[in-house]
Structures are given as structure tokens and as C-alpha cells.
Amino acid sequence: MSELLDYQQVLLDLLETPGVPGYEREISDKLESLFRHFTDRVHRDKLGNLIAFVQGEGNEPRPKIMVATHMDEIGLIVNQIEKGGFLRFTQLGGFDPRTLLGQEVMVHGREKCLGIIGSKPPHLSTPEEREKAIPMQDLFIDLGMGEETVRKLIRVGDVITVARKSMRLQNGFVAGKSLDNRASIAALLEGLQELKRLRVQADVYAVATVQEEVGTRGAITSTYGIHPDIGIAVDVAHASMPGVAADLGMKMDGGAVIHNGPNIHRDLYARFRETAAREGIPIQMRWLQGPTATDGFAMQISREGIPTGVLSIPLRYMHTSVETVCYRDVERTGKLLAHFIASVDRTFVEGLSCYLND
Amino acid sequence: MKEWISKLAVASGPSGSETHVRDILAELIQPFADEWHVDVLGNLIAFKKGIANTGKTVTLSANMDEPGIMALHVEANGFVRIVPIGDISVAGLIGERVRFVNRVWGVVGVEAGKSLKDVTFADLFVDIGAESKADAESLIPVGTAGVIDRGSFELGEFRLAGKALSSRVGCAVLVDVLRKLEAYPHDLQIVFSVQKEPGSRGIKPAAFQSEADFALTVGSAKAGDTPKAERSNLVLGKGPAIKIMDRGIIVPPFIKDMLMETAEQHQLPYQLEVSADQASDAGAILLSRDGIPVGAVSVPVRYLSTPSQVVDLRDVEHASRLVLETLRRYHTT
Amino acid sequence: MLLKRLTEAMGPSGFEDEIRRLIYEEVRPYADRVYTDPLGSLIVETGESKPGPRVMLSAHMDEVSLMIVHIEENGLLKFRPIGGVDPRILVSKPVSVGKQKIAGVIGAKAIHLQTQSEREKPIGLDQMYIDIGARSKEEAEKAVSPGDTAVFMTEYQEIGERRAKGKSFDNRVGCGVLIETIRKTFDIPVIYAFTVQEEIGLRGAGPVAYRVNPDMALILEGTVCFDVIDAPEHGTGTVMGKGPAISVIDSSTIANRKMLEHLVQTAESAKIPCQYRRVSGGGNDAGRVHLARNGILTGAVSVPTRYIHAPSQMISLDDYENTIRLVEAFLRSVEKGGLQV
Structure with a gap:
């Protein structure tokens, strides 16, 4: 439908777009126009999940595959305007308050206002204070405006994002905020691009879900609404660095991460591995002993139960404003997703409830 | 209203x-x-x-x-052991009067020798005036729930407490x-x-x-x-x-x-x-x-x-x- | 011996193949229809064409277990628990690893080699390995792969006076009760559900309840019993030998009064001993089942199990048999219209 987009460049732009849980409209609008390169059938459900439908070529009834990539990012929200116009805030999703000190933030009020999360200079801190992490409730935002102006522009409930320009690092590495989970959205776009070259039987519901960071809420309602035969969540996985256990740290530039464990349907896991081997896509394994902390958590137990798979992109410094991925891993994940989708037919789907045949 | x-x-x-x-x-x-x-x-x-x-x-x-309490065990001497239902403070219960839903009243006591800050629900019991286990069990079957018994009253011109x-x-x-x-x-x-x-x-x-x-x-x-x-x-x-x-x-x-x-x-x-x-x-x-x-x-x-x-x-x-x-x-x- | 076979089978959460196969073979002669759902729960329908309320009996078949996550250069296996395992009970226990049931032991540094301060602290997961006798990573990889699961190697035995010891009575006793019950005939539709993934957050039961949508449900479990020396009277949970324990409140469910009273009355009129489960901690599949769809009338009955989640657990065979009797009496009473939704 249009010329090939450079999705790495697209990703850098997506990273800078705000999308706090419950307030995903701005990122959602950007994604809608990107999804429209692949289909005219794009809609939002009641929670704001953005759903792009790409029809397959198989005979009806076609398998329904839902791919969930959450578009929200962890954010903050104003809960009090204090004397002098300083803002207090709480969080939407799990920040480490220690990473917030001294950050520049954007407060999305009647106007967008840039502010700084203030910190006490070392000259004034006692040695004991410097030993302690400051809890979030004691942090404040300074907008550089008088209280009267602040009250005109900002209200309790306005959301806040970290102001961070995205960056290219060496060797195809990319850094910025909200790579969790915009990296997976880039993988989805790469995948949809790849799918155009493939023959696909299944109907695909590509979903940019909302509110994952506050408890996979968007996936709960969108999975119920779509009622897919297969649910795939694409998210990010911790990458290795000193101090991280061998089985928990994935390798940067080591390939797409395939999860396996109780949350994952064995046939989907096996099909991912076969597909990767056939297409020569590098992969790595992440073993889980319980449910994943991804949209796959909710998808698997929707309605009568949905066969679920989870792919991930290795990422360092999760839930900070300097999250880092290697873009080659994004491409590999997208490619694996596309070739997996292309491999699904009716027979495969029908076999997913059969645990008694072998 | x-x-x-x-x-x-x-x-x-x-x-x-x-x-x-x-x-x-x-x-x-x-x-x-x-x-x-x-x-x-x-x-x-x-x-x-x-x-x-x-x-x-x-x-x-x-x-x-x-929030409330539930009777889960009756002891030999007729004291009733309780567990919390919802968010109810342990310390806040001590000395309170409680009313079970079958309209039996009791007083919440605490095991002797416990310092207030260390008290848990396992240390509390309700005295319903029973003299024996059988007596208590007939009054409060296991599973009976109750609440702190407080009336409501007006506080100032516009406010209500309860x-x-x-x-x-x-x-x-x-x-x-x-x-x-x-x-x-x-x-x-x-x-x-x-x-x-x-x-x-x-x-x-x-x-x-x-x-x-x-x-x-x-x-x-x-x-x-x-x-x-x-x-x-x-x-x-x-x-x-x-x-x-x-x-x-x-x-x-x-x-x-x-x-x-x-x-x-x-x-x-x-x-x-x-x-x-x-x-x-x-x-x-x-x-x-x-x-x-x-x-x-x-x-x-x-x-x-x-x-x-x-x-x-x-x-x-x-x-x-x-x-x-x-x-x-x-x-x- | 049914309980022996049930408890000695493997069934880690999410990897319930062996136990599911065993139960399938036991129940298929009595079923109108048997099938599995997308998560692997086994659902057995009987009497679907009969009138009367549809009753679901449900028991989870998974067990707490271990997963191999990494193989060290020296051939030792790094593992993590699946479900709630107290690391303190792991040291010096034999385990079976993987489908091939490779024998292994969980070892830790000998006491002679520990400093005084080390000796006083529990041995953490990060200090424990499974040793299968491999001398190198390469040797270990021939027998085991990351992702393989391991369970305790515990033999089922009847011991003492009408007691049995074994692994995973939580919840193979529930599975056993269902299998004993399905051999009987009832004049109402009864659906037997053997659910997966209970031990990792009650995940299998919700989809099953949503699918089956019964008029009422009874959950069968093995539950905490600590009627031992030093436990305060109100801290035992249940008492071994006093019969099936009926749930009143736990972290996932507040019992439905109607169901609770009906179960107690049923036991009384059938002269079956029973007791209340007198502890509010812990949860079971009832937590998901009673909230499915428009709400389902649900109760839970458990066999008291000492040392639950540990390698060697203990039950009273009288409690087990009385639980089977109580479930039959319950179904008979529902047949007669004794419990309406």
C-alpha cells in the first residue's frame, strides 16, 4: 500500500510519544496510521485497545490469531498541587523511585509543561540521608512557575512522562524510554511487513493493548472480545548484565526470545522453534516456572482458555528511561512472528486441545 | 437520606x-x-x-x-478464636464489643503478656459469656461472622460518625x-x-x-x-x-x-x-x-x-x- | 492401589502429562465423553442427558515441583521451584528428573565445611544443586535439558495405624476421590474436572468453570493439617482422623452459607465424621470457580494432609474414605433435590 518504511526510525519516534496507562490516545493515533499501511480494518475497543484486522487467505472458518503488543508505558500521575506550585505524584506502573531523582519530565496538563524532579543538593544532605533511597511520595516536580499559573494549567489527575529523547548507540543498539514495549510494536510492524510476502491462511488481529503495566488490563478485555484460537504476546525480557542469574538474563543481539513454561502452549513453543530453525532465525530460550508478567498472563485464562505463546526482545535497564535493545533482535522477533503466523492452519489449531493423542 | x-x-x-x-x-x-x-x-x-x-x-x-471477623474455633473453656474478614485492624479490635450476625454479642480479649505492637489475630479471642465449649458452640457455630458493634451519631451540623x-x-x-x-x-x-x-x-x-x-x-x-x-x-x-x-x-x-x-x-x-x-x-x-x-x-x-x-x-x-x-x-x- | 499410582506419578504445574494419562485410563470406562481443554485440564462428562442440576466435581492434578533452568560447567543442575516450595525442606532429598525419571539428589555443602554463621541460616535456593552423577556439562546434557521438571522421589506406603505417606497427596487425594466416585452411577449429570496449574495461582480452574458452567461445584483438595506437638489448638487447621474438612474461609473464598450448611447436614445424616477447616490462609480452585460467569454455588471439601508441599506427606486413610463417602452422600442428596441453586 505504500513504500517500505524504516521501522527503526519509526521506533525512535514512537519512543518519544507519550502513552501512560489509561491515556494512550496519542500513541494510539500514531499506531493507527501505521497499521493502516496493512489493513483498512482498524478499530478501538471499549478500553482503547487498538485492533488491526488482517484477513487471511484460507477457507472459512479461518484460524484466528491474536498478537498482543502493549503500547502503554509506565508513567506518573499528579495527586496533589502543593504550596508554591510544586507537584506531588504517584505512579501508574512500576518505577524504581531511585531512577526518578533529577529526571526531566513532561506534565500533560491543559498545556504540556516541562519540569524537573527536584533533588536536595549533596551540600545540604546529611551523610545519613545520602544512605537512604527517597520514597516516591517525598519526590516533587518543579515546573518553574508560580502556584497561580500551575493551578491554571495543571490539575490533579494529569499524567506525567519522563522527557527523554531516544538515541542510537553503537552496533545497532537503541536506547530511550518505553522500549518496553514499543520495541515489540516495532517487531509487530516488521512482522506485518514480512507477512505481506507470505501466504497466510489465518486471520490476524494485531492488537496494541492498553494498561499492561497496571495489570494486563487491556489484554483481559481484548482477548475476551476477539476470542482468538491462538494468543501471542510480544514483550521484552531482561537481558544479561553482571549480577543477573544465567537463566534470567537473555543475550543482547542473541536473537528472539522464546518462552516456555506453564503459561505457554507446548505446540506453539514447538512451532516457534521449528519455524526459527527452518528460517535460520537466531533464538534463545527463557524458562518460566509460573505465569509470565506479560499480556500472555491474561490471554491464557480468558473464557474457556486460549492456547498462548510469548516472544520477547532482550532489553537492559527495564522500567527506566534508558532502556536499551539491539534492533537486530527486534527484526528477528518480527520475522519469527510472521513465519509462525504463516505456518498456522486449521488442522494445527484443532490439535491444540488434544493432550490425549500422543 | x-x-x-x-x-x-x-x-x-x-x-x-x-x-x-x-x-x-x-x-x-x-x-x-x-x-x-x-x-x-x-x-x-x-x-x-x-x-x-x-x-x-x-x-x-x-x-x-x-470488614469484620469470623469465628473459626471454639476452645475448651468457651473462648472463640477469630480471623479477619477484609481490612480490619488487630489493635483496633482489642476491648471492642462485637456483634455476630446471629445476634450474639461478645467482647474481644487478647492473650496475656503480649505487647500491643506484636499482637496478631492468633492472639485474639472473643468472650461471649459461655461457660463451656459446648455452650459456646451452640451460640456461635464455626463460620459465624460478626462486626464491631457501634451506633452512628451526628457530629456537628453536617456530619455523621459511625x-x-x-x-x-x-x-x-x-x-x-x-x-x-x-x-x-x-x-x-x-x-x-x-x-x-x-x-x-x-x-x-x-x-x-x-x-x-x-x-x-x-x-x-x-x-x-x-x-x-x-x-x-x-x-x-x-x-x-x-x-x-x-x-x-x-x-x-x-x-x-x-x-x-x-x-x-x-x-x-x-x-x-x-x-x-x-x-x-x-x-x-x-x-x-x-x-x-x-x-x-x-x-x-x-x-x-x-x-x-x-x-x-x-x-x-x-x-x-x-x-x-x-x-x-x-x-x- | 490407586493412591500409590496417583501419588507416584509426575504432574508439575503445566506439565501434567503423566498424571493426566493415568487418570484418563482410570476414568474412560465410565465416561460419556472425555476431553482436554487448551490448558490441559481433563474434563469427564457423565449423565449429560439426565435431568437435574449439573454438578461439577473438581480436583487439581498438578503438584509442586522443580524445574531445571541451567546446567553448570561441572555438571550440576541449577533449579527453581514450580509452585510454593519451602527451600528449607529441599536439602538432602532424592528427586526424579525429566520424563526419563533420571535419579538425582539435592545436595549442599557438608556441615563440616560450613562456618558457624553458615550453619545457623537456612540453606538458600542459590546454594543448592541437583546432582545426577554427571561429571561435566556435556555429560549432564546427554540426560537432562533446561526446562525439564523434577519431582520428589517418594514411595507411597501405608504406615502406622491407618495412615499413608507419600508425595503429592495435595492433591492426588482429590483426584482419587473423583475416580472412586465416577465408578458409581448417579441420576443427575456429573462432570468430573481434573484441573491443571492450581499450584501456580489457580490458573486452570477458571477456564474449566467457564466452559462447563455447572449449576453447582464441589472442589476436592488435600489441605493443611498441623495437629502436632507444640501447635496451639487454634493453629492446627485440621485434625487428622476427624474426617473430611469443610472450607469456611480462605484467602480465595468465603464459603457460601447454604452450601456449607448442606455439606455439614449431609455428613451428619449419613453419620460421616467431618470437621471445619479452621484456618483462613491458603486458597484453592473454589476461588476461581465460584466467581465464574454469573457466579456458581461452590463448596470445598479436603482431606487433612500433614507436611503439605513437602516430599513426604501424611494422610489418614479413614479421612480419605470418609471423604469419598461424603461426596457420594452429597451427590445423592442433590439427586433427591436436597440442594437447590
Whole structure:
């Protein structure tokens, strides 16, 4: 439908777009126009999940595959305007308050206002204070405006994002905020691009879900609404660095991460591995002993139960404003997703409830 | 409304044993509802048929339960051991009078030699005046729930103090709205839910069956206007709070805006609720089936986790008007 | 011996193949229809064409276990628990690893080699390995792969006076009760559900309840029993030998009064001993089942199990048999219209 987009460049732009849980409209609008390169059938459900439908070529009834990539990012929200116009805030999703000190933030009020999360200079801190992490409730935002102006522009409930320009690092590495989970959205776009070259039987519901960071809420309602035969969540996985256990740290530039464990349907896991081997896509394994902390958590137990798979992109410094991925891993994940989708037919789907045949 | 609130507040309704408060509510709504029933979980669900056959359903909900205690063991000497239901303070129970739902009274004691800060529920017991195990067991079968026995009373000109106000003000608002609402185009469901305290359990099946197109929950939020209170911008008497978020929900922005515009249009005072540590039934409604758009109105309450909560009746009146006007506004949109 | 076969089978959460196969073979002669759902729960329908309320009996078949997550250069296996395992009970226990049931032991540094301060602290997961006798990573990889699961190697035995010891009575006793019950005929539709993934957050039961949508449900479990020396009277949970334990309140459910009273009355009129489960901690599949769809009338009955989640657990065979009797009496009473939704 249009010329090939450079999705790495697209990703850098997506990273800078705000999308706090419950307030995903701005990122959602950007994604809608990107999804429209692949289909005219794009809609939002009641929670704001953005759903792009790409029809397959198989005979009806076609398998329904839902791919969930959450578009929200962890954010903050104003809960009090204090004397002098300083803002207090709480969080939407799990920040480490220690990473917030001294950050520049954007407060999305009647106007967008840039502010700084203030910190006490070392000259004034006692040695004991410097030993302690400051809890979030004691942090404040300074907008550089008088209280009267602040009250005109900002209200309790306005959301806040970290102001961070995205960056290219060496060797195809990319850094910025909200790579969790915009990296997976880039993988989805790469995948949809790849799918155009493939023959696909299944109907695909590509979903940019909302509110994952506050408890996979968007996936709960969108999975119920779509009622897919297969649910795939694409998210990010911790990458290795000193101090991280061998089985928990994935390798940067080591390939797409395939999860396996109780949350994952064995046939989907096996099909991912076969597909990767056939297409020569590098992969790595992440073993889980319980449910994943991804949209796959909710998808698997929707309605009568949905066969679920989870792919991930290795990422360092999760839930900070300097999250880092290697873009080659994004491409590999997208490619694996596309070739997996292309491999699904009716027979495969029908076999997913059969645990008694072998 | 003051009378209803007082009556509802005194009634017992520990989560899972809401019969008493439910009976009072059923009587209050009966004149204004086309029909009502109690579901498997114990939710009281009333219907009012819409006059316009719009095919749409609007649900109003308020939880009717309250934290309490449950008898789980009777000792040889007739003392009753208890466990908590919902969020109830151990230290706050010591020396309290409790009323079990079968109308047996008792006094809460604590094992001797325990320092107050180390007391757990396992150290507490209830003395019901029994002289033997058999005596106690006949009075309090295992599984009997109870609440702290407190009446309610007026505090100053506008305020009310008592137990369980945090849920019962919402119930009173719903009754008031149902009473005042003229013929309504959409089908209306009024849900008085059970078991909110242990984690919004009752509302889940109630929301599932409602298949509502729109819902409003009325509850309460912690006020922050007392000495050294935890940070909160909510103040008693400055109007009901329109919920922006709590632990279980981020209210869809268009609903929050609709509530705010309604309040402004009718010159009703309001505040905005951002609470990180409280939860409401609204979250479970939002996530029912493929999502139910839901908003929430909260009455500010002081001393939330104690048996002496305080509300301002003007906030309750304004909450009722806000819900009523929002319903009217919704049917025109 | 049914309980022996059930408890000695492997069934880690999410990897319930062996136990599912075993149960399938036991129940298929009595079933109108047997099938599995997308998560692997086994659902057995009987009497679907009969009138009367549809009753679901449900028991989870998974067990707490271990997963191999990494193989060290020296051939030792690094593992993590699946479900709630107290690391303190792991040291010096034999385990079976993987489908081939490779024998292994969980070892830790000998006491002689520990400093005084080390000796006083429990041995953490990060200090424990499974040793299968491999001398190198390469050797270990021939027998085991990351992702393989391991369970305790515990033999079922009847011991003492009408007691049995074994692994995973939680919840193979529930599975056993269902299998004993399905051999009987009832005049109402009864659906037997053997659910997966209970031990990692009650994940299997919700989809099953949503699918089956019964009029009422009874959950069968093995539950905490600590009627031992030093436990305070109100801290035992249940008492061994006093019969099936009926749930009143736990972290996932407040019992439905109607169901609770009906179960107690049923036991009394059938002269079956029973007791209340007198502890509020812990949760079971009832937590998901009673909230499914429009709400389901649900109760829970458990066999008291000492040392639950540990390698060697203990039950009273009288409690087990009385639980089977109580479930039959319950179904007979529902047949007669004794419990309406």
C-alpha cells in the first residue's frame, strides 16, 4: 500500500510519544496510521485497545490469531498541587523511585509543561540521608512557575512522562524510554511487513493493548472480545548484565526470545522453534516456572482458555528511561512472528486441545 | 437520606454474610424497582425497565459489605478464636464489643503478656459469656461472622460518625437516585454488591450478567484533611470526589470528563480522586467481558479503617445529585 | 492401589502429562465423553442427558515441583521451584528428573565445611544443586535439558495405624476421590474436572468453570493439617482422623452459607465424621470457580494432609474414605433435590 518504511526510525519516534496507562490516545493515533499501511480494518475497543484486522487467505472458518503488543508505558500521575506550585505524584506502573531523582519530565496538563524532579543538593544532605533511597511520595516536580499559573494549567489527575529523547548507540543498539514495549510494536510492524510476502491462511488481529503495566488490563478485555484460537504476546525480557542469574538474563543481539513454561502452549513453543530453525532465525530460550508478567498472563485464562505463546526482545535497564535493545533482535522477533503466523492452519489449531493423542 | 444512612450503618454486613443490610436495602428499593433478586453470591440486583426500548443497560453499583471477623474455633473453656474478614485492624479490635450476625454479642480479649505492637489475630479471642465449649458452640457455630458493634451519631451540623459508612453512604446514594429518577429511557440495574472487602468478588458475576453499556459505582475515598494525614487532596465538605484512578482502575478519560462537565454544568462542588492504595468495585466492572465503560463517584471519609468513620452529609447529597444528573446526561448522549 | 499410582506419578504445574494419562485410563470406562481443554485440564462428562442440576466435581492434578533452568560447567543442575516450595525442606532429598525419571539428589555443602554463621541460616535456593552423577556439562546434557521438571522421589506406603505417606497427596487425594466416585452411577449429570496449574495461582480452574458452567461445584483438595506437638489448638487447621474438612474461609473464598450448611447436614445424616477447616490462609480452585460467569454455588471439601508441599506427606486413610463417602452422600442428596441453586 505504500513504500517500505524504516521501522527503526519509526521506533525512535514512537519512543518519544507519550502513552501512560489509561491515556494512550496519542500513541494510539500514531499506531493507527501505521497499521493502516496493512489493513483498512482498524478499530478501538471499549478500553482503547487498538485492533488491526488482517484477513487471511484460507477457507472459512479461518484460524484466528491474536498478537498482543502493549503500547502503554509506565508513567506518573499528579495527586496533589502543593504550596508554591510544586507537584506531588504517584505512579501508574512500576518505577524504581531511585531512577526518578533529577529526571526531566513532561506534565500533560491543559498545556504540556516541562519540569524537573527536584533533588536536595549533596551540600545540604546529611551523610545519613545520602544512605537512604527517597520514597516516591517525598519526590516533587518543579515546573518553574508560580502556584497561580500551575493551578491554571495543571490539575490533579494529569499524567506525567519522563522527557527523554531516544538515541542510537553503537552496533545497532537503541536506547530511550518505553522500549518496553514499543520495541515489540516495532517487531509487530516488521512482522506485518514480512507477512505481506507470505501466504497466510489465518486471520490476524494485531492488537496494541492498553494498561499492561497496571495489570494486563487491556489484554483481559481484548482477548475476551476477539476470542482468538491462538494468543501471542510480544514483550521484552531482561537481558544479561553482571549480577543477573544465567537463566534470567537473555543475550543482547542473541536473537528472539522464546518462552516456555506453564503459561505457554507446548505446540506453539514447538512451532516457534521449528519455524526459527527452518528460517535460520537466531533464538534463545527463557524458562518460566509460573505465569509470565506479560499480556500472555491474561490471554491464557480468558473464557474457556486460549492456547498462548510469548516472544520477547532482550532489553537492559527495564522500567527506566534508558532502556536499551539491539534492533537486530527486534527484526528477528518480527520475522519469527510472521513465519509462525504463516505456518498456522486449521488442522494445527484443532490439535491444540488434544493432550490425549500422543 | 441521613436516616437511611444511620440505619444502614448500624446494620451488620461482614463480607459473605450481608443478609441483614441486604434485607434493609431490599425494603428501601422495593417501591421504586420493577423487580429484584438475590444472586448466588448474595448480590442484591434490582431492575427498572427503560421506557424507550433503547436496548441499552445502565448499571449503578455500590458495595454493601464491611470488614469484620469470623469465628473459626471454639476452645475448651468457651473462648472463640477469630480471623479477619477484609481490612480490619488487630489493635483496633482489642476491648471492642462485637456483634455476630446471629445476634450474639461478645467482647474481644487478647492473650496475656503480649505487647500491643506484636499482637496478631492468633492472639485474639472473643468472650461471649459461655461457660463451656459446648455452650459456646451452640451460640456461635464455626463460620459465624460478626462486626464491631457501634451506633452512628451526628457530629456537628453536617456530619455523621459511625461504622461502615464507607460502603453504606454509597448504598444510600443509590436508593436516593432510584427514588428520584423519573422514567428513564434505558434499562437500569442497581447492584448492591457483596464481598468487595476481600477483593471485589461479588461484583464480578454481577457485572458479567449485567452486560451493561455504561456503569457508575458509588463508594468512598480516604480524606486527607486530618493532622499529619497521609498525602491526599480530599477534604470533607468540599463535594464528592470524581475518581481518576485507584489501585484497580484508571477511569476512562471520557467518563471522568463527563462527570466533571456534569458537575460544572449543575454547579455541584466536586474534587478529584487519585488514590494509589485503595480499591473499588469499579475495576472489576471495567474488566468484565470485553469491557464495561465505568465511572466512579466517591464520598470522602475520615478514619477509613476504624469503626468510627466520619462523612459530611452535604458530600453525600451532592454525590446523589451528581449521579442523577450524569444518568440524565448519559441518556441524551 | 490407586493412591500409590496417583501419588507416584509426575504432574508439575503445566506439565501434567503423566498424571493426566493415568487418570484418563482410570476414568474412560465410565465416561460419556472425555476431553482436554487448551490448558490441559481433563474434563469427564457423565449423565449429560439426565435431568437435574449439573454438578461439577473438581480436583487439581498438578503438584509442586522443580524445574531445571541451567546446567553448570561441572555438571550440576541449577533449579527453581514450580509452585510454593519451602527451600528449607529441599536439602538432602532424592528427586526424579525429566520424563526419563533420571535419579538425582539435592545436595549442599557438608556441615563440616560450613562456618558457624553458615550453619545457623537456612540453606538458600542459590546454594543448592541437583546432582545426577554427571561429571561435566556435556555429560549432564546427554540426560537432562533446561526446562525439564523434577519431582520428589517418594514411595507411597501405608504406615502406622491407618495412615499413608507419600508425595503429592495435595492433591492426588482429590483426584482419587473423583475416580472412586465416577465408578458409581448417579441420576443427575456429573462432570468430573481434573484441573491443571492450581499450584501456580489457580490458573486452570477458571477456564474449566467457564466452559462447563455447572449449576453447582464441589472442589476436592488435600489441605493443611498441623495437629502436632507444640501447635496451639487454634493453629492446627485440621485434625487428622476427624474426617473430611469443610472450607469456611480462605484467602480465595468465603464459603457460601447454604452450601456449607448442606455439606455439614449431609455428613451428619449419613453419620460421616467431618470437621471445619479452621484456618483462613491458603486458597484453592473454589476461588476461581465460584466467581465464574454469573457466579456458581461452590463448596470445598479436603482431606487433612500433614507436611503439605513437602516430599513426604501424611494422610489418614479413614479421612480419605470418609471423604469419598461424603461426596457420594452429597451427590445423592442433590439427586433427591436436597440442594437447590
